[in-house]
Amino acid sequence: MKDELGFTNIKRNLEDSKQNPNRKQVYLPYDIELLSILKDAVIITDKNFIINYWNPAAEEIYGWNANEVLGKDVKKVLQTKYMENGCTEKMQELLNEGSYEDNVVQLTKKNFPLFISSKVVTIKDDLGNINGYISINRDMTDQKSIEKKLERSFNILNSIIENTTDAIYLKNLDGNYLMANSSASKIFGKPMSEIIGHTDWDIFPQDEAKSIVKSDKKIINDGNTVTFEEKIFSKLEGKFRTYLSTKGPYKGYDNKILGIFGIARDITHFKIAEENYRTLFETMIQGVVYQDLNGKITAMNPAAERIMGYNFEEIQGRTSNDPIWKSIHPDGTEFQGDAHPSMVALKTGREVEDIIMGVDYPNREGYTWLNIHAVPHFRNGEKKPFQVYTTFEDITQFMIYDQKLRESKKRYQSLFNKMTEGFALHEIILNQEGKPVDYRFLDINPAFEELTGLKKGEVIGKLKSQVIPEDNIDWVKIYGNVAIKGESIQFDSYSATLERHYDILSFSPAQNQFAVLFTDITERKNVEKKLQDTMENLKLTNSELEQFTYVAAHDLQEPLRMIACFLQLLQKRYGNKLDKDADDFIGYAVDGAARMYELINDLLTYSRLNNRVIEFSDVDMNHILGMVKHNLEILIRENDAVITSDKLPVVKADEVQMVQLLQNLITNSIKFKGKKTPHIHITAEKLDSKWLFSFEDNGIGIKPEYRERIFKIFQRLHGPEKYDGTGIGLAISKRIVERHGGTISLDSKEDEGSKFNFTIRS
Structure with a gap:
């Protein structure tokens, strides 16, 4: 058996068991291969929510490696916040119903919040007691997560073996036990202290020990791994239990046999294991379909029925070549039946992953888009697969979003090329102290070329110091603050190098980047300068006019006072001595002079307001x-x-x-x-x-x-x-x-x- 099954971590599991003698293992036999390729996070805990298994998808989604979280409280690791009912209500539902589904918010290793669609199922022992939980979590934060490739590794077995119900042990060439897990201790009916360092002669009755030693020698001599059934008497239960045992040599770096490893599975629990597997199979969010070596459908889970719109009885025995559905590639070309991922996996014996396919199901309107992953299955020693299972998920909504995004990008590009404002995107260049020293042109639009005279081919990928080596403005300092602090600024300035005035808006679209949107306001500045000069001249003219008004009004007072005085004297001396017309004429003249005098006084008052x-x-x-x-x-x-x-x-x-x-x-x-x-x-x-x-x-x-x-x-x-x-x-x-x-x-x-x-x- 290969080391990737987890034997390098068995010693650590043994040590963990010694340090935590009260900690119980979660007993969950299931299809390991299926768990390892799931795109959903699968987390298995004991009844106290201590993490015992953490699959590769969980590593990718949450950023925690399995080794970092195993043995920790899942609630503290993920810091789950429920969208609807609280934790207490969900726990009650889990205990009463055996499972629950909910949308929750959980945190990554870097404390980034994720929107998770989660389903939790209880794991029970023979007596129906809860001894653990399975969580199947899907990251709904970003639709693009469906494009992420699953990274499969048999390292997943390390965590499973450490918490499995199987007995696992290692012996050296002398027959001394180097390690054994808690299940082995239970089967042997001995504490760890009476197993580690001892031989089979010390642990088992003479007849059993003799048979075991003989089997070990044959394995060492042949160098083969063998699987067989054996009966071992359980001292705890006082009866024999049947185990499916696998033994084989384990080797060092030089490929030299160092001893024997052994795995013993209690197959009396097979029915329970089968039921647990069925629970996982039926509660998966992804669709799963099994096909035999001829491509005929032999099994499918409820998620597959939901996605495809068929129940199992309707399509059992059908193949990928069946005319009831039409399949196409994203470019619209037809998907031939033999090119279906499951058929390719059967033919080549290799996994086929991340295949995007549109299926025109007769009972659906339009194409249903799927992201498909097919895995072939082999019997021991056979090179040709005897079946294939396919996992897939509905990405129709993502494809719609993707199409809209492409259309939006096309519209943006059209706007980008036709906009009259100049636009440029840059990245800031920092020195070792993190201070901005230059910046590089990443993209410009046609208006940029027109407004600056700089051509795209001359600036893209080049530094500012190469394109505009000298200028009257420290552009690097201004834009460096924008790129580093993420603050937007708007200002107008004059470039001596380009000999133009620009109205500039700068903002940061990403870390250490800044964009510039600008217009040429040179003509406006010239007009403003002329207007300012005109206003200065007008101000001077008004001042001179006000001064003139004041002087004129002031100088008119004296002659007007003289005219009024003599008119009043004429009225007094000759009033009623001339005819009526003369008296009226004199009266009009006196009134006019008085009003003129009052008018001049008011005019002086008005002009003094500006001078005072x-x-x-x-x-x-x-x-x-x-x-x-x-x-x-x-x-x-x-x-x-x-x-x-x-x-x-x-x-x-x-x-x-x-x-x-x-x-x-x-x-x-x-x-x-x-x-x-x-x-x-x-x-x-x-x-x-x-x-x-x-x-x-x-x-x-x-x-x-x-x-x-x-x-x-x-x-x-x-x-x-x-x-x-x-x-x-x-x-x-x-x-x-x-x-x-x-x-x-x-x-x-x-x-x-x-x-x-x-x-x-x-």
Whole structure:
């Protein structure tokens, strides 16, 4: 028997048994070959959930080697979290029903979460007592897991033998026992201390020992492995039990015989073993079909019936060449019957794995896609298989996803080639200290070539230092942070080497990689520069215009004051001495001069707003309102105006301009009063970092279409003969509010009063 059956680990199992004398073995005979090729994780534990068997698929799925987990608590290794009911409910179901199925979350060796479809079945002894559990787990995390090839190795037997019900032992050439497992100790009826180091003469009666020694010598002389039945008296039970024993020489590295190994299986438990195998066979998630040497179906499990849509009676005796189903390759070509994996395995005597086949079952709509693995079976010494079993699983959904992925990739490639933004994918180059020192171009799109002038053949696979050796920007540092930290950044910059401005978005699609999406904004930058120059010129022009306005208005005051003075003198001296027309003419001239003087004064006030430096300080608006009431005392009294307010806040503002602002708004409300006694109410509301002030009156109001017009300089809605003033008061108010970082607006309806709202920073 070959070493790959697990004899190299028997010593470790013996030592483990010595260290854990109370630990019981799980008794589970089953088809080892079938377990070894399953793509689902098969985990066998004792009744305390201590792992006794861990198949290759479990190693691949969870990342733990069998040697790392054997003897450990499966719950601590996998850290299972149940999707629906908790652990307690599942254990109760397992004890009551003998099995359960559930979707769970389990962790890999690297603590990566996996979504697992799990089925757990109890293992019972002759008396029906639970002495272990079988878990069959399928990784549902990634559909591509169905493409993974099963790595089969007879190393799986190491774990099984250490926990098998078979008696296993080794003897040297002198007949001394070098090791024996707990089952051997049970069969021999001796503790380990009376077996290891002793011979058969010490353990068995003389007649039995003589027969055993004679058999051992023949095996050593012939060098053959033999299998035979033998009866051994069980001292524990007081009766003989029949064992199927296998003995053979074990050899060293130089192929020299070092002794004898022996395996004895209690075949009185065959029916129990057969039932356990049937349980595993029938609860597998994968379909399993057995065919004889002629390719005729001889057995199939429930999963196969479900996947194929037939029960066993319907297709028993049929072959892969049967016309009831049509099979195709992924490219659509027909699958000939002799090319079916099971037929190839029978013909060649070799395993055939990972064959993708679409089957058009008559009772199904469309093709059912299968991933198939066929394994031939041989009788001892025969070179031609006598049967083949095929395992398969339905990957139709994966094939649909794969087709959609290919279509999506095709659309992506079309978009990639047609997009107007430049795109490039790179990998960062790090030095021994892990710092970025360069990067390599992996892919670029046509727009990249157009926007940079660099061609694909010139950059792909090359380093930045080769393509753009010098530049005014440290691109490696910028993109290195993106690739290492996984952070996205967006910025615009100018490349002196390429002589272009770019708007750039960079992100990391994978570890140590970064992608760049960019557009050429050189023209926009040129326009922005021209616009900035124009704004500077306009600002200078406005400043000069404001200065001119101020000087002009200031210089007009003196001659206008002289004209007004002499007109008033002329009116006083010659009034009622000339005819009525002359008196009217003089009166018009005096009124015009007065209005012109008022207009120039308002214009000076407006221009001073821009020239005067604002001095911000804490200003109590309650105090400001008091000052305004005092300044307007005569106007308020003459119009019987009522001015009320809520408690007003302290704001950061220019005190002089706050007085002017409130005074203008109150004067405006009194001036445009209605038939009712003027009533003005002032409130303030905190909005984030600003205060919203509201001045609400019961005046004549204005039409909605004039709301913006009234804030423009010299804009009047009424003639001077009806309402005095120059039409500049609200324009001044607007300028004051804007210089304090706020806005002003009006909410009003004709004959329903007005409500001025403005904001001031808090």
